[in-house]
Amino acid sequence: xxxxxxxxxNGQQTTVDAPPMKRLLDVLxxxxxxxxxxxxxxxxxxxxxxxxxxxxxxxxxxxxxxxIPVLQAEGATITTIEGVANQQHLHPIQQCFLEHGGAQCxxxxxxxxxxxxxxxxxxxxxxxEQIQEGLAGNLCRCTGYMRIFEAxxxxxxxxxxxxxxx
Amino acid sequence: MRSNVDEYxxxxxxxxxxxxxxxxxxxxxxxxxxxxxxxxxLSAGRLPQKNLLSINHLRELRFITTTPTxxxxxxxxxxxxxxxxxxxxxxxxxxxQAASWTGSIANQNRGTLGGNLVNGSPAADSxxxxxxxxxxxxxISATAxxxxxxxxxxxxxxxxxxxxxxxxxxxxLLYSITLPRKFAGYHSYIxxxxxxxxxxxxxxxxxxxxxxxxxxxxxxxxxxxxxxETPVRCTAAEQAVLSQSITPATIAAAxxxxxxxxRPIDDIRSTARYRAAIAANLLEEFLHQLTQ
Numbered sequence: 001x002x003x004x005x006x007x008x009x010n011g012q013q014t015t016v017d018a019p020p021m022k023r024l025l026d027v028l029x030x031x032x033x034x035x036x037x038x039x040x041x042x043x044x045x046x047x048x049x050x051x052x053x054x055x056x057x058x059x060x061x062x063x064x065x066x067x068i069p070v071l072q073a074e075g076a077t078i079t080t081i082e083g084v085a086n087q088q089h090l091h092p093i094q095q096c097f098l099e100h101g102g103a104q105c106x107x108x109x110x111x112x113x114x115x116x117x118x119x120x121x122x123x124x125x126x127x128x129e130q131i132q133e134g135l136a137g138n139l140c141r142c143t144g145y146m147r148i149f150e151a152x153x154x155x156x157x158x159x160x161x162x163x164x165x166x
Numbered sequence: 167m168r169s170n171v172d173e174y175x176x177x178x179x180x181x182x183x184x185x186x187x188x189x190x191x192x193x194x195x196x197x198x199x200x201x202x203x204x205x206x207x208l209s210a211g212r213l214p215q216k217n218l219l220s221i222n223h224l225r226e227l228r229f230i231t232t233t234p235t236x237x238x239x240x241x242x243x244x245x246x247x248x249x250x251x252x253x254x255x256x257x258x259x260x261x262x263q264a265a266s267w268t269g270s271i272a273n274q275n276r277g278t279l280g281g282n283l284v285n286g287s288p289a290a291d292s293x294x295x296x297x298x299x300x301x302x303x304x305x306i307s308a309t310a311x312x313x314x315x316x317x318x319x320x321x322x323x324x325x326x327x328x329x330x331x332x333x334x335x336x337x338x339l340l341y342s343i344t345l346p347r348k349f350a351g352y353h354s355y356i357x358x359x360x361x362x363x364x365x366x367x368x369x370x371x372x373x374x375x376x377x378x379x380x381x382x383x384x385x386x387x388x389x390x391x392x393x394x395e396t397p398v399r400c401t402a403a404e405q406a407v408l409s410q411s412i413t414p415a416t417i418a419a420a421x422x423x424x425x426x427x428x429r430p431i432d433d434i435r436s437t438a439r440y441r442a443a444i445a446a447n448l449l450e451e452f453l454h455q456l457t458q
Contacts, residue, residue: 137270
């Protein structure tokens with residue numbers, strides 16, 4: 001049985017027809033063709049599927065889209081990795097990841113960047129411990145994390161209040 | 167093996183009254199809040215409950231209210247909400263600490279205190295603190311077609327009946343958790359032992375509160391995870407310490423008492439032997455802190 005969900009993704013209002021229990025991750029990838037969010041575990045442990053979601057109270061929160069039934073995204077405002085850069089201009093976080101070698105295979109990277117965005121929103125000048133905690137839900141198999149932490153530290157110096165662009 | 171999402175029904179009645187009416191009319195409905203438990207089962211093809219009721223959007227369940235004598239937390243309050251509550255940080259720091267090591271930031275943003283309790287895992291992160299703090303829980307329900315909402319309140323320590331089994335009736339929702347503000351001056355302790363600092367389900371966890379007056383322990387509460395098939399108060403260990411001063415003999419007696427009442431198991435995360443040893447060590451660590 002299908003249901004119609006209205007939501008805003010990367011600044012664009014859109015509707016999807018989907019079974020209400022279809023995972024938001026699958027709706028993003030299959031219905032909206034936003035394949036930046038990835039499935040690494042399907043159980044909310046790896047963070048590859050992380051997106052930012054505001055469920056209508058003005059608070060954009062980092063969430064694992066593999067754990068959200070699309071019905072619960074009704075009326076939500078969502079930012080995926082595709083909504084982070086401002087057209088041709090990389091977001092400072094993305095630029096820092098590039099400069100510091102914070103991405104190798106790239107599978108964890110969309111989630112890492114959104115987790116970083118969420119972290120810097122809450123803690124504009126994070127300590128290493130806060131960075132580690134903020135990114136603890138995002139697993140990386142390639143980099144060994146050190147370059148990611150350096151990228152985050154550098155991104156924190158670029159601007160104290162970051163906003164996503166669509 | 168994936169679930170076939172077409173086989174699942176999910177409805178989201180607009181408000182709490184409508185949700186309770188839905189539950190009253192159809193007690194086979196299973197509520198889903200943040201989804202951090204049920205959606206894992208769905209992804210793994212292991213969610214037998216096909217008839218689901220979303221309560222994630224209910225603002226009526228997401229609150230933290232304060233009176234001079236207690237703080238009441240709505241069942242839909244997220245772990246993030248708990249972490250950012252100044253009044254919980256000052257009066258109930260063990261609960262805030264437990265919320266901080268639940269899953270990861272993304273899970274804390276979605277997971278709810280109510281879901282943590284209703285899911286009923288003995289390894290859950292919030293129960294040890296809630297048990298130590300003498301929490302009470304309020305359950306609500308409606309009768310089909312009738313306007314009134316029934317409440318019942320009970321001690322949280324009576325909420326869990328067995329492994330993932332609670333006293334909740336099929337037409338009931340957990341509404342709120344109330345904590346009495348009577349622990350000023352208590353020593354407090356909480357520790358979770360797991361494989362990582364985040365995203366780890368506990369092998370063992372222990373929460374402790376104690377009042378020490380002139381070297382005598384006049385009150386002590388111990389809440390534990392992963393030592394029995396439900397979260398438990400370690401009452402035998404408490405009795406071994408109550409009205410005593412902390413000496414090597416008291417510590418030995420407390421350790422022995424804890425070993426007698428703990429019935430840990432071997433499972434995917436740990437062994438009974440490890441759990442028993444570590445639980446006793448956590449207790450000793452707490453008791454040593456009481457002498458400082």
